[in-house]
Amino acid sequence: MQAVGIEEGGREEKVLETNVGESFAIRLWEDRTRGEMYVPSYDPEALALLNDEYDRSFGDSNNAIDSGKRTFEFRALKSGVHRLVFEKRMGWKFTPEDRRVYLVTVAGEDPVSG
Secondary structure: OOEEEEEEOOEEEEEEEEEOOOEEEEEEEEEHHHOEEEEEEOOOOOEEEEEEEEEEOOOOOOOOOOEEEEEEEEEEOOOEEEEEEEEEEEOOOOOOOEEEEEEEEEEOOOOOOO
16 A cells, blocks of 8 residues: 555545555544544445554553544455545534545456356
8 A cells, every 4th residue: 555645626635555355544643532533434335444443542641631543444345546535523513623535546356246
């Protein structure tokens, strides 16, 4: 998998390259003390979410802050270029706090469905 930053419409997008059947991971920082949570949006026929884990960062043992890295693991199901969008949501807001966009280029033969 390869990641490259590009500009489109004033927003940075990352380009990921993988093959059909391979898995890849995206790691994002969340501060759950503030109510932050990333929500992915993608085509489930092209990408499958295999795992979603949150790894809390333990700094000072007396610290009540709940922040850490969240890892999303996906498997590429279909060849082509697929858009994967993560919006950082907060429960009391109608608009996302942040948005991360990935263009996933998947090479290889699609599995034959029988």
